[in-house]
Amino acid sequence: MAIDLTLKESATREQRLGSITGYDGKLSDLTKQGCAGCLLNKGRRFQTVSSCSHTHTINQLSGLTGALVVDHGPIGCSGGQIFFTLNRNRLNPPPGVPPLEHSKIISTNLDESDTIFGAVEKLRQTVLAAYERHHPKEIFIVSSCVSAIIGDDIFSVAQELNEELDIPVIAAAGEGLRSKIWATGFDSYSHAVSKARFSPPTGERNPIINYSGFGPVGRQYVEPFFTRLGLQLNLLVGGSTQEDFHRATTAIASWGQCSSQSNYILSVLEQEYGVRYLQSHLPYGGIGFERFMRDLGKLIGKEDIVEEIIAEEKEKYKDQIDAIKARLKGKRAFIALGSGFAYEYSRLLWELGVEVQHAIGYHFDPVLDQNNLESEIAAATDVKELKLDFDTSINDGQEMETYLLVKEYNPDFLVSRGHEASAWSMLQGIPSLDTEIGFVIMGYRGLVEFGTTIVEVLDSKNFVEKLGARYVSPFTEAYEGLSPFSFYDEEAAI
Amino acid sequence: MAEIIQSPRGACALGGALAAVASINKAVPILHAGPGCGVQAFAGQLGNAGPNRTSYTPDSFPCTNMSQHEVVFGGIDHLREVVRGATEILNGDVYFVLTGCTSDIIGDDVDSLVDEFVKEGKPVTFANTGGLYGDGARGYEIFVEALAARIAPVTETKDEKLVNLFGIGPGLSKCWSGNIEEIARIIERLGLRVNTFFTRGEDYEKLLSSSAAFANIIISPHLLKEAESLWETRHGIKSFRYTGLPVGPTATTDFIRKVGEALGVDTAIVDRVTEEEESYFFDYASVTIGRLPTKKIAVVADAGTAIGLTRFLSDDYSQEVVRVIVTDNVLPEDQPLVRERLGGFQWAQNPEVFFLQDDYEIKQALEGDSFDMILGSSLEDEIVVPRGLQFMVVSIPTGPDMILNKAYAGYRGALTFVEDFIDACRPVHIPGISL
Missing domain, CATH: 3.40.50.1980 (Nitrogenase molybdenum iron protein domain)
Known part of the structure; x- marks a missing residue:
């Protein structure tokens, strides 16, 4: 389904892509049903806390250099942001950016009386104050559940102020109640930032490749590959400037850290400006790297250089990978990650000879936004090209469901990131890795780094074993005996 | 509160109340709120006060994850199923329903729903903690008000050695749990016993026994005024208030002397404890x-x-x-x-x-x-x-x-x-x- 930037807001993932948050079965079946367009969702009547699109909308927007976010909600909707953005602040700042500048989110601090009288004027005054205070290059207004329920029209306010002020003032739909899938927040960010920062390129296409992701961590490991191919690496990440986004429209190709974060914005670049979105093969681990680089080499007609790079990298890390594989022989892993990385890490583990018992994805997109119908989602290509298959399920951070699955499979270790699956695993005495994402796990170097971490974790299990020995289950006996998918309810799927 | 707030330094009322409930051993928070409220409220309060883990179920609470469906049709039926599920699968001593903005705006009658479970003999209670009611400190106040108004049973019998310690809310300041433990340690040296509620593995039993205390100690210049009067009118418990965190020998000795005076502790014990503690401080401080x-x-x-x-x-x-x-x-x-x-x-x-x-x-x-x-x-x-x-x-x-x-x-x-x-x-x- 084509993206329509003239609309006020992006449609949700459920509406656009038929994305789901409930499934259990085999990866082969999941991707087959997805590709055929017949994948049905499953809901749960009993649920535990998930996450919302608002979190990701403001997190992404507030990370942009030169941007300022006005959050039209109670303070609780933005009070946690400093907690989430700390890692970004640990990074080396890009050139020209002063160090340690915290992202700026100004809350309209909606209270009880605002829900009775409305707060459109308060929003207006907040945007004007934001402008006077910081003179940003653009202001994003983000809605919340409260502003949406009371019916404050943030889009009209943004339009009026866009005309009054000399900078773009763009509204983004952030209310968490819109979608069960928190990745919808990445789409709201992409929709708003596309309106604010993309404009039709003038002149010729440039030898640029875009990368969309959370941050630039690990850039130094991968940039030399693109330099050898005559390409400049252009980042659309936390800390990126308006110029970075303008430049992106003139690029040859793009890829993203994962389909959840990157799909919408890179599809916009492909649809509106003809920048090819490479999405079927992500460059993680050795196999992913080879396939991605060959796709890129073919696109720019530099297959020979690509083959040189692949051969060199393979040779450089061969001994280390063999040693890691020997150490991990016979190990079994369990994965709980966002939908993009769940099915990337499953391939990385497979490449290291580790058995993937089960992978949980926090949602699943059967298709992506781009119009290029020849491209398949990355998980589907692994099933077809590598015959990769294993048990998988989809849950939106339903950690009590995850707990039963981890207990059932009793893996040697768990691979996770955020959302506390690792806590449920560690407390039971099962080691868990909180993984890296993005550039850091790209290529054979990334595979070695990941594999080394697993070996280290499995070599030093004393803490987790001692924790596990003291574990007392908070659950009733009845729950401990339940099937992990007992809370599914087809009627609640909407 | 300020009109607009750049970079809020904590979460909303839900955050403060969730921090309190999540810090009680074997208490299960049940959120009737949007899908992101749990994560945001947790990160914004307990997360922002140093890393904290919940005492019972790691950062993963039953929640209705309210969406457009509940806004249009009401969320009580869904909440009933989630509360039922929580009581069936988790070995909690108490189940605490906390509402978010969405529920409070659409007016879900959580009170009546909780009554259904109470009539079945289930230990379920609630508080309206939508973020639109204020900041994390307000959420902590709402929790203590609910404790006084709904949870603590009215009793004539008072334990002359038992006090409740309030004022230092979970997630509201750096070192909140260590501070509670140190102040409780010193008060207990006076021969009293302290309900801290949120540290040392204390559980629902302490919430229930709070009305048998003979006094409250509130450490805050401004919080818990409404709660203070609730404790007095409903339970006949007077509060001794110390207006600021006691840090160091001068303030802590002042605090102990005033506590001793207000609660009738033998001055000989007060003198001995303050002398020993001050010596301990200055021995190390001289280094x-x-x-x-x-x-x-x-x-x-x-x-x-x-x-x-x-x-x-x-x-x-x-x-x-x-x-x-x-x-x-x-x-x-x-x-x-x-x-x-x-x-x-x-x-x-x-x-x-x-x-x-x-x-x-x-x-x-x-x-x-x-x-x-x-x-x-x-x-x-x-x-x-x-x-x-x-x-x-x-x-x-x-x-x-x-x-x-x-x-x-x-x-x-x-x-x-x-x-x-x-x-x-x-x-x-x-x-x-x-x-």
């Missing part, structure tokens, strides 16, 4: 001779912490606090008391005092060159590097520091504060969040 820095300081913190640290630095440790920015929501009628407690020192001059929650105004109030060190939150680190100021994190959001059972309150906590303070004054400056 810092020769390493004692002299600083002009700006403090940026919640009222309780600001009073505690400013008084300790001024009255016990020969530092000069020149400016104080109180960052929690102190109502205009409470500001004169807080201002008074931030002055009247034995030696030092009174600092300039501001009451601000908006980060932009806070940073403006930190301009000038009258101080060479900031004791603040991790949000202040961005101004200390360019200005060459020394810096120490003492308030929320605390940033990446690992805070477990550390305390700054009392006698022993003040020694930990001195350790951290002198570490922060090292010639090679290492800010709270390093590059």
Whole structure:
């Protein structure tokens, strides 16, 4: 389904892509049903806390250099942001950016009386104050559940102020109640930032490749590959400037850290400006790297250089990978990650000879936004090209469901990131890795780094074993005996 | 509260209430709120006060994850199923339904629903904690009000040795749990027993026994006024209020003497305890001779912490606090008391005092060159590097520091504060969040 930037807001993932948050079965079946367009969702009547699109909308927007976010909600909707953005602040700042500048989110601090009288004027005054205070290059207004329920029209306010002020003032739909899938927040960010920062390129296409992701961590490991191919690496990440986004429209190709974060914005670049979105093969681990680089080499007609790079990298890390594989022989892993990385890490583990018992994805997109119908989602290509298959399920951070699955499979270790699956695993005495994402796990170097971490974790299990020995289950006996998918309810799927 | 708030320093009422419930052993929070409220409220309060884990189910609570469907059709039926599920699968002692903005705006009748479960004999209770009712401190107040009004049974029988400790809310300040433990340790040396509710593995039984206490000790200049009157009218329990965190020998001995006087503790015990504790403090504090820095300081913190640290630095440790920015929501009628407690020192001059929650105004109030060190939150680190100021994190959001059972309150906590303070004054400056 084509993206329509003239609309006020992006449609949700459920509406656009038929994305789901409930499934259990085999990866082969999941991707087959997805590709055929017949994948049905499953809901749960009993649920535990998930996450919302608002979190990701403001997190992404507030990370942009030169941007300022006005959050039209109670303070609780933005009070946690400093907690989430700390890692970004640990990074080396890009050139020209002063160090340690915290992202700026100004809350309209909606209270009880605002829900009775409305707060459109308060929003207006907040945007004007934001402008006077910081003179940003653009202001994003983000809605919340409260502003949406009371019916404050943030889009009209943004339009009026866009005309009054000399900078773009763009509204983004952030209310968490819109979608069960928190990745919808990445789409709201992409929709708003596309309106604010993309404009039709003038002149010729440039030898640029875009990368969309959370941050630039690990850039130094991968940039030399693109330099050898005559390409400049252009980042659309936390800390990126308006110029970075303008430049992106003139690029040859793009890829993203994962389909959840990157799909919408890179599809916009492909649809509106003809920048090819490479999405079927992500460059993680050795196999992913080879396939991605060959796709890129073919696109720019530099297959020979690509083959040189692949051969060199393979040779450089061969001994280390063999040693890691020997150490991990016979190990079994369990994965709980966002939908993009769940099915990337499953391939990385497979490449290291580790058995993937089960992978949980926090949602699943059967298709992506781009119009290029020849491209398949990355998980589907692994099933077809590598015959990769294993048990998988989809849950939106339903950690009590995850707990039963981890207990059932009793893996040697768990691979996770955020959302506390690792806590449920560690407390039971099962080691868990909180993984890296993005550039850091790209290529054979990334595979070695990941594999080394697993070996280290499995070599030093004393803490987790001692924790596990003291574990007392908070659950009733009845729950401990339940099937992990007992809370599914087809009627609640909407 | 301020009209608009740049970079809020904590979560909303739901965050403060969730932090409280999640810190009680075997208490299960059930959120009737949007899908992201749990994560945001948890990160914004307990997460921003050093890493914290919930006492029972790691950061994963039953929740209705309210969507458009509930907004249109009401959310009570779904909540009923989630509460039913929670009571069937989790071995909780008590199940605490906390509402978010969505539920409070659409007017779901949570009270009646909870009654259905109570009639079945299930230990389910609730509080309306939508973020639109205020900040995290307000959420903590709502929790304590619910404890007094709904949870603690009315009883005539009082235990003359049992007191309830209130005022230091979970996630509302740095070292909140360590501070509670240190203050409870000192009070227990007077021969009393303390319900802390949120530390030492304390559980639902302490909530139930709270109405058998013969007194409350409230450590805060401004919080819990409504709760204080509820305890008195419903349970006949009077509260002794100490207006600021007691940090260091002067304040803590003052605190202990006043507690002793108010609660009728034998003065011989009070004299012995304060003498022993002060000796312990000064034995260690004397080690810092020769390493004692002299600083002009700006403090940026919640009222309780600001009073505690400013008084300790001024009255016990020969530092000069020149400016104080109180960052929690102190109502205009409470500001004169807080201002008074931030002055009247034995030696030092009174600092300039501001009451601000908006980060932009806070940073403006930190301009000038009258101080060479900031004791603040991790949000202040961005101004200390360019200005060459020394810096120490003492308030929320605390940033990446690992805070477990550390305390700054009392006698022993003040020694930990001195350790951290002198570490922060090292010639090679290492800010709270390093590059």
